[in-house]
Amino acid sequence: MALCPDLFWRQEPGIQLNDKIQKDWDRAFELYQGFDVDKGIDDIQTALSWLRKADGSNGKAGVIGYCLGGFLAYLSACRTDTDAAVGYYGVSIDSKLDEADTIKGHLLLHVATEDEFVDKAAQQAMHNALDNHPRITLHDYEGMNHAFARPGGTHYDEKAAKKANDRTLEFLKTRLG
Template sequence: MTEMLTITPLDGKGEFAAYCARPQGTARAAIVVIQEIFGVNAGVRRKCDRLAEAGYLAIAPDLFWRLEPGVELDPDIAPEFERALGLMGKFNQDAGVRDIEATIRAARTALGGNGKVGAVGYCLGGRLAYMTAARTDIDASVGYYAVGIDNLLGEKNAIAHPLMLHIAGADHFVDAATQQQMHAGLDDHPKVTLFDYPGEDHGFATEFGKRRSDAAATLADQRTAQFFADHLG
C-alpha cells in the first residue's frame, strides 16, 4: 500500500510531504529513502516499493520542499538535468539532514516507538546518508555514489552505527583522487564498509533510464539487502 504522508520539520515551521510504501503485515523495520537531485520521482518511489515488498516501511521525504515542493525530474532529459543541478546548488544540506531526522522520528512513531530505522540514499542522497549517519540516531545507513564525502571526513568519528558506501569507480562526479581519500579516511573505521564498482559511472543503480548498469546495480542492491537484514532485522 502506498500513500503520501505529511511531516512537520523539527523547527515546527511548515510541513513537507513524503512518499510512503507499506508492506503487507507488520513491518520488519523502516527505511528512509533519500532522493537524488531529481526529487521524489518515479525511480525513488520504485525504490520504496521494492523495500516494502521486502517487508520494510519505506518513506521518501521531499527534501526540496523549501525550494520547489513536489519536484520530479528525469535525468535523461538534458533541460531537466540542468534544472536539477540548479536545485542542488540552492539546497541547504544541513536543513535537509534535519528534515531526514524529522522523517526518522515519524518512522519510529509509525513503528510504535521501538522499531529500528535505516536510511539509503543516492547521489546527493548518498552524501546525506553519510551526514545522517554522523548526525542522527539512525540505526544503519547506505549511500550509493555519494558526492563530496572527502569534505565530510571530519565528521567520521561521530558515526556510531553501521554505514555502507557503494563507490562507482568511473564516477564522473567523484574522481579517483576523491575515492582514494574516502578509502584512506574510512577503511579503518569499525562501523564503515566501502565497496568499489570498477568501471561503473554515477547513477548505476537507478531504477529507470540510461544510467542503469544491471550487473552492478544487482550486486550493490544484494549487498544493501543483506546489510539491512543484518542491522535492522
C-alpha cells in the first residue's frame, strides 16, 4: 500500500505543479525555500504511524523521495522510526551527515554523478560519511543528472531509471516484506 502525504499543506494545500511550465517551476522553488523541514519530518512520522495501523499492513513502513523528497527520506531514516527509506538524488544531504549515526532502519540512496543540484564535493562528502555505515547503501549512476528516473523529464534515462527502480523494489521487499 502507498500513501502520498501533502507535505506542503501548510503553505498551499493540494498544490499541483507542472515542471514544464516556468511559472510552476518558479513556484516550486518558492515553496522549497519556505518549506519547514522539521515539520515535514513530523508529518512523515504521522504518515508512517498511520500506515503501520492501516488495514492490511504488516506493521512495517518506509519512505521514498526524490530531490527534496530524497533529502526528506534521508532525514526520515535519521529522525523517524521508518523501517526503510529510499532517496533519489537527494539535495542537501551533505548538510546533515552528522545525523547518520541515529539511523535505526535502513537507507538506500541513488546518487546522480552529474547532478546539477548536488555537486561533486557534496557527493564525496556523502560517500566519505556514509559508505561504511552498516545500514546505508549508496549507488552512483555515472553520467546521470538530477531527475534521471523521472519519466518525461529533461534528464530521464530509461536504463538508469530501471536499474534504480529495480534496486529500490528489491530493497523494499527485503526491508518491508
